[in-house]
Amino acid sequence: MTAFAARRVAAALVLTLAAGAVHAAPAPPPKLVVVIVVDQMRGDYIERYGFQWTAGLRRLVDGGAWFRRAAYPYLTTVTCVGHATISTGAFPRTHGIVGNSWFDRELGRSVGCSWDPRLTTISYAAPVSGGEGPSSIRSATLADELRAQLPVPARVVTMSIKERTAIALAGHRADAVTWFNGAAGGFVTSSAYTSAPVPFVAAFAKANPVTADFGRAWTRTLPADRYLFADAGTGEKPASYWSAEFPHTMKGKSDRPDAPYYEAWESSPFSDDYLGRLAIASVDALKLGQGKGTDFLGISFSALDLVGHDFGPTSHEVQDTLARLDRTIGALLDHLDRTVGAGDYVVAFTGDHGAAPIPEQVAALGIDAGRLDVDVVRQAAQRALEAALGPGSYVVRVQYSDLILDPDVVEKLRRDPRALDGVLRVLRAVPGVAAAFFAEQLDSHAAAGDRDARAALLSYYPGRSGDLIVVPRPYWFYVSADGTSQPGSATSHGTMYGYDQKVPIVLFGRGIKPGEYVRAVTPADIAPTLAHLCGVTLAHADGEVLSEALAPAVPAVQRGR
Numbered sequence: 424m425t426a427f428a429a430r431r432v433a434a435a436l437v438l439t440l441a442a443g444a445v446h447a448a449p450a451p452p453p454k455l456v457v458v459i460v461v462d463q464m465r466g467d468y469i470e471r472y473g474f475q476w477t478a479g480l481r482r483l484v485d486g487g488a489w490f491r492r493a494a495y496p497y498l499t500t501v502t503c504v505g506h507a508t509i510s511t512g513a514f515p516r517t518h519g520i521v522g523n524s525w526f527d528r529e530l531g532r533s534v535g536c537s538w539d540p541r542l543t544t545i546s547y548a549a550p551v552s553g554g555e556g557p558s559s560i561r562s563a564t565l566a567d568e569l570r571a572q573l574p575v576p577a578r579v580v581t582m583s584i585k586e587r588t589a590i591a592l593a594g595h596r597a598d599a600v601t602w603f604n605g606a607a608g609g610f611v612t613s614s615a616y617t618s619a620p621v622p623f624v625a626a627f628a629k630a631n632p633v634t635a636d637f638g639r640a641w642t643r644t645l646p647a648d649r650y651l652f653a654d655a656g657t658g659e660k661p662a663s664y665w666s667a668e669f670p671h672t673m674k675g676k677s678d679r680p681d682a683p684y685y686e687a688w689e690s691s692p693f694s695d696d697y698l699g700r701l702a703i704a705s706v707d708a709l710k711l712g713q714g715k716g717t718d719f720l721g722i723s724f725s726a727l728d729l730v731g732h733d734f735g736p737t738s739h740e741v742q743d744t745l746a747r748l749d750r751t752i753g754a755l756l757d758h759l760d761r762t763v764g765a766g767d768y769v770v771a772f773t774g775d776h777g778a779a780p781i782p783e784q785v786a787a788l789g790i791d792a793g794r795l796d797v798d799v800v801r802q803a804a805q806r807a808l809e810a811a812l813g814p815g816s817y818v819v820r821v822q823y824s825d826l827i828l829d830p831d832v833v834e835k836l837r838r839d840p841r842a843l844d845g846v847l848r849v850l851r852a853v854p855g856v857a858a859a860f861f862a863e864q865l866d867s868h869a870a871a872g873d874r875d876a877r878a879a880l881l882s883y884y885p886g887r888s889g890d891l892i893v894v895p896r897p898y899w900f901y902v903s904a905d906g907t908s909q910p911g912s913a914t915s916h917g918t919m920y921g922y923d924q925k926v927p928i929v930l931f932g933r934g935i936k937p938g939e940y941v942r943a944v945t946p947a948d949i950a951p952t953l954a955h956l957c958g959v960t961l962a963h964a965d966g967e968v969l970s971e972a973l974a975p976a977v978p979a980v981q982r983g984r
């Protein structure tokens with residue numbers, strides 16, 4: 424080779440390398456997208472209890488991209504809303520899920536967020552009636568888009584204890600969507616997804632009856648001296664079959680599995696453990712993440728929410744539920760490493776909402792706190808309407824912060840600003856109320872910089888939200904006897920305060936750059952980020968790609984192309 428030829432070869436090599444570096448390619452898409460939601464996972468549980476975790480939650484936090492300032496920006500921080508936000512990347516004003524239930528103005532009654540009378544329930548245990556499905560969700564979910572856009576459509580599998588969470592995580596079609604139904608004494612699905620029991624779920628349910636935990640005791644999994652705070656904390660309100668202290672026995676009111684038994688089981692870490700094992704079984708049965716495309720697995724662990732409502736965020740029960748969930752998720756991740764391959768899947772871990780501290784514990788510190796009874800708000804609204812508009816029968820329905828009036832009353836208030844002002848003034852004077860708005864004026868209040876109005880506007884969906892919006896004060900939450908909000912439990916959620924809005928977001932695995940991130944982000948950013956990793960486009964997301972957590976693109980030459 425002449426010196427000139429040698430120089431040309433060297434130059435070509437340099438060009439090739441340079442071209443490789445310039446045409447850097449993103450990491451290949453994940454083989455499996457795993458979305459893990461922990462119901463009522465407060466943002467600060469990682470800081471408070473995380474030092475005790477050694478397995479799955481430890482791996483996610485240490486090896487993932489942990490967003491420490493993630494929070495829902497909207498008012499209605501409840502389960503169905505949070506799950507729809509996670510799965511669609513949109514806020515309730517877009518996806519239309521404004522509560523766990525809302526008042527249907529045509530039917531004249533409250534309907535559940537996944538209620539659908541055209542559907543039937545397909546049971547893996549005893550037969551049950553009723554229909555649940557995704558028809559109320561006004562956006563496509565990430566899982567929907569993975570099915571629609573990828574050359575090899577994603578297989579979609581979701582599971583939870585609650586129907587609304589399994590359904591919202593999946594979306595409009597799926598291969599298996601499974602949840603628990605106490606009346607059935609086991610797991611069920613919907614005719615929205617299948618016309619017959621899904622064989623692998625049926626086999627799992629048969630081999631693992633929920634009755635197997637009957638009589639089992641939930642005891643502390645960590646040494647007793649490692650629990651923070653008191654076991655029987657002030658204001659704890661366990662269900663009738665349990666006391667405020669460990670152990671808690673999986674037993675109802677009789678010597679065989681009855682309705683309270685199934686309730687106890689749902690409210691224990693044993694239900695999380697069951698879902699973890701069902702998730703592993705679904706990975707094996709459908710070979711999720713082991714085909715040519717990208718599959719989707721969504722799991723919503725419900726026990727923490729039920730435990731949190733009864734025992735509060737500082738309880739031994741919450742701490743123990745998380746310590747056990749650490750192991751449940753650890754077993755799942757270990758299984759995914761073996762089957763899908765370590766580094767070949769991506770996990771998004773988050774909560775659907777947080778929870779308030781127990782009001783009695785806050786009040787003991789001299790801070791204003793309490794429970795806002797929907798009846799008190801309803802009666803105040805009725806009295807105020809009579810005073811403002813004259814005698815008459817004013818029907819007011821209260822669902823959390825949403826007050827629904829008859830259309831002619833709304834019209835009168837629209838035309839009479841003084842009457843409207845009077846009504847809002849009375850509502851603002853109710854003990855525990857921070858703010859009251861005429862829904863049609865949320866826009867202008869939000870534009871003027873009102874934080875409460877801005878949060879309420881993100882939650883507002885015309886036709887489903889209230890005509891009046893009544894926001895509780897900090898450390899106050901709605902309770903009711905009629906089921907339109909959480910009954911008189913120890914604590915709850917559903918407001919726009921930090922303890923309700925803040926949740927963790929951890930992204931882990933394929934395409935993710937580990938680290939701690941402090942930018943303020945929202946769970947609506949999860950679906951856009953996962954969509955970006957998978958190369959699909961969401962039609963109508965409010966969230967954005969969490970770009971700081973994306974692994975740097977890999978130069979093509981290093982990837983052997």
Ligand SMILES: [Zn+2]
Nearest residue numbers: 463502728732
């Ligand atoms: Zn809850």
